[in-house]
Amino acid sequence: MSSYNNNSVRLNAATKVAVFGGTHGNEMSGVTLVNLWMKNSNEIQRKGVETKPFITNPKAVEKCTRYVDTDLNRAFTAENLSAPGGESLPYEVWRAQEINNMFGPKGSPEAYDVIFDLHNTTSNMGCTLILESSKDHFNLQMMNYIKKALAPASCLVLLNEHPLLKYSTSRSVAKHPVGLEVGPQPQGVLRSNIFDSMRVIIKHALDFIELFNEDVEFPPCTVEVFRVLERVDYPRDANGNIIAMVHPNLQDCDWEPLNPGDPMFQTFDGKTIHYQGPGTVYPTFINEAAYYEKQQAFVTTKRETLVASAVKKS
């Protein structure tokens, strides 16, 4: 599961960096922070790199809704990015093409080096960094740096490399996409503590980039990650209606072990449904509001230790 490379990974300086907010228009920490930084970006500037704050889904932000036509954070597929139709396309598909032109093109040498995409969740996930590739040594080193800077406060890493469950995020146009997910926070609500946490994570992330650009070498390190295994839906009846809720023993227990036989759901008339998987898993995104329509009550993960190669500017 871990990759080890004796040689240091050499990369170009990270000079094109962006911070996205409002990819989901009702996730308020990101919307608020990016709006603040668009007025005054001093806080996010570092020597040698200009960080661009950007509201990705302004129509959704205006209506304080997750999306207008379709989820922007699922819209960056190759098919969508090359679809003809311009403004007659669903709003978020058209917007994805615009974002790809400004910050990509995805997969090309001109694409932005790093994009941070700010999200909130109704789940009790605390501070979470989302990684899309286990071989992105730059991101692994940055996440290691952030975790150490925040300690003893917790900041966990979720790795979504699953061939079927991985999705095409707004940040995926960059060479090094980083998702920030902080919860719990209701949609449409701004909580001070959650806002402050997200702000501090970005501060440390940009500090890392500045150090990297100043030729600091980050030695090999290990990073504990939670790798996405599968999506678990709510029990439903023949008509597709939800017939049970996340069990009180599982509610708010993101990242804690779920063992075979443990309570998982509670029907509306009080019966318990137990987890029947083959082994212990670590659930997360437990009871995220936006995932009811995506048939997801939670995702299961397994713990893994990745080894990051040394990383230095070339």
Add this chain to the structure above:
Amino acid sequence: MPANVFLGACLPKLSRVAVCGGTHGNELSGVYLIKELMKRRREADDEEQPILVLSNPRAAQQCLRYIEVDLNRCFSHDALNAPLSDSAPYEVIRSREINAVLGPKGSADSVDFICDLHNTTANMGLCFISCSDSDWISLHIFKYLQLCIPDIPMRYLHFDLSHDEAYSLDSVGKHGFAMEVGPQPHGVVRSNVYTTMKTALELVLHWIRLFNCGTVFEGGPVDVFTLVKHVDYPRDCSTHDIVAAIHPLLQDKDFCLLNPGDPVFQTFSGETITYNGSESLYPFFINECAYYEKGIAFSLSRKSRVNVPSLRANRDQSR
């Protein structure tokens, strides 16, 4: 004084009772509870069951608070009797339908009692919200719940409006209240919140059955929180955008006494804004998501003690 003289209040039996959920379509405890009760109604033919109403089915279907306008602001006497235009919003039309079934509000034909189910993102526990501090039915039900489920934090909230002025759905009946349970994000069902609401509703209906059977309920004091004022977020003068969030020391402190000088907001540059009122008051609906657009960061209330008389149903059924 002859024995057997009852010195308390006598009120007519509550023959027609309604339970409403999904008045806001994304407040899911009520949506799911009403659907569950309707499903069980089909399976068991019970007599003397309450009328069940899914108040805003279109909003519930889309998991939104409302489609065009807030349904729970459509039920004042003036709103219900204003002429209806062809382009009236969905919720205005729906409010007239509900008034026809459960009302007409203010008339002898209106239902005797309405319980309207709501959730809030604020840390309010269980709250009864009523426009009266002298509706003995509602106050006795509250006392009864306090007795039966003492571990659940609960408060009685009073918005001082006349019955005609009251704009919420529960005001359509002769008696009633909104039952608010939080904290719960909109669009989410938390099992503990659902269970609290289900248990509380069962006790409400149980009290009504006891009342209708002639039980005498002993009077006593009940603490009531009466709305004094709403407080908005600090805003930028030109853009009207919010420039501060609820202070971490106020967040989740619903019904903890707020004193002059206590922190209430934290600006995005980290400064603390304090409460500059002259009177210590009890805050509630702190950081309720739906109230951002209504210009409410939190509301403030005064606590008073109401002496609720003993109560029993009228023995003479002609009203």
